[in-house]
Amino acid sequence: MKIFLDGKYVSQDEAKISVFDHGLLYGDGVFEGIRVYNGKIFRLDQHLDRLSASAKAIMLNISMTKKELVEVCCETCRLNGVRDGYIRLVVTRGVGNLGLDPFKCRKPTVFVIADKIELYPGKVYRNGIELITAATQRVHPAAISPSIKSLNYLNNILAKIEAIHAGTIEAIMLNHSGYVAECTGDNLFIVRGGRLETPPVSDGALVGITRAVVFELASKLKLAAGETHLTRYDLMTADECFLTGTAAEIVPVSKIDCRPVGTGKPGSVTLKLMAEFHKLTRTEGTPILPVGKRVAAK
Numbered sequence: 647m648k649i650f651l652d653g654k655y656v657s658q659d660e661a662k663i664s665v666f667d668h669g670l671l672y673g674d675g676v677f678e679g680i681r682v683y684n685g686k687i688f689r690l691d692q693h694l695d696r697l698s699a700s701a702k703a704i705m706l707n708i709s710m711t712k713k714e715l716v717e718v719c720c721e722t723c724r725l726n727g728v729r730d731g732y733i734r735l736v737v738t739r740g741v742g743n744l745g746l747d748p749f750k751c752r753k754p755t756v757f758v759i760a761d762k763i764e765l766y767p768g769k770v771y772r773n774g775i776e777l778i779t780a781a782t783q784r785v786h787p788a789a790i791s792p793s794i795k796s797l798n799y800l801n802n803i804l805a806k807i808e809a810i811h812a813g814t815i816e817a818i819m820l821n822h823s824g825y826v827a828e829c830t831g832d833n834l835f836i837v838r839g840g841r842l843e844t845p846p847v848s849d850g851a852l853v854g855i856t857r858a859v860v861f862e863l864a865s866k867l868k869l870a871a872g873e874t875h876l877t878r879y880d881l882m883t884a885d886e887c888f889l890t891g892t893a894a895e896i897v898p899v900s901k902i903d904c905r906p907v908g909t910g911k912p913g914s915v916t917l918k919l920m921a922e923f924h925k926l927t928r929t930e931g932t933p934i935l936p937v938g939k940r941v942a943a944k
């Protein structure tokens with residue numbers, strides 16, 4: 647496997663980062679998880695825009711232009727023969743000293759991995775996933791904005807541990823006011839009376855790229871959709887519920903805190919959105935073209 651690390655494509659064994667890198671010492675950095683379908687990178691432009699916004703919010707100056715990042719994502723896929731897979735693009739604060747001061751880090755570390763992915767087992771897409779509500783709350787937005795896709799995932803990991811201990815794989819996270827924010831690695835939607843509802847970003851949700859795609863698909867399918875404060879009660883009494891994420895795609899939810907959602911099987915609206923999403927990912931995207939034939943991100 648070839649990995650892009652600080653300007654070079656190196657083997658997996660050579661892709662090493664200093665123990666003084668602040669990404670490791672303090673979780674000081676930002677990242678994106680991006681999908682490749684059928685030789686095309688899905689929503690690359692939006693991912694790079696979100697990366698740039700996250701970096702701006704933490705005063706991290708990415709040392710590469712958007713065009714260069716497009717090239718590197720394409721090239722890493724090409725070198726590894728990844729036509730259907732996942733790209734992890736990470737920018738850390740870089741190597742510094744043992745103090746917190748980010749401005750003592752000379753330059754950011756940038757690396758890109760392109761590999762295969764299977765986040766959830768296939769049965770989850772056929773039968774739905776069971777969720778629990780975690781006791782761990784989403785970080786307060788006044789502490790760290792949940793819109794920043796940073797390397798600091800400890801909050802989500804603590805909720806994930808709760809899910810695993812409860813015998814499932816994903817957990818709902820509530821915010822400091824008790825409203826639903828999102829799951830540990832996915833956004834959450836419900837369907838109620840034929841309308842799609844998802845928590846507003848200000849309730850602690852990441853500005854999900856897949857979430858935005860679902861809004862587009864809803865408009866295409868003439869389904870009403872909007873952002874609403876959601877409580878656990880809203881989830882428990884919803885007709886349908888599903889999760890969205892780059893790695894997860896669209897995942898039907900079968901149970902929430904031991905209560906079946908709707909019939910307890912993937913609902914018709916969810917199934918329709920899954921089919922439309924699949925269609926879109928097979929057709930749209932930035933092609934991973936050979937050198938000399940590449941185009942800008944779409």
Ligand SMILES: Cc1ncc(COP(=O)(O)O)c(C=O)c1O
Binds near residue numbers: 856857892
């Ligand atoms: C906390 C969190 N929420 C939501 C998402 C879904 O966002 P996206 O659809 O952009 O992958 C992710 C995954 O990146 C995530 O880590």
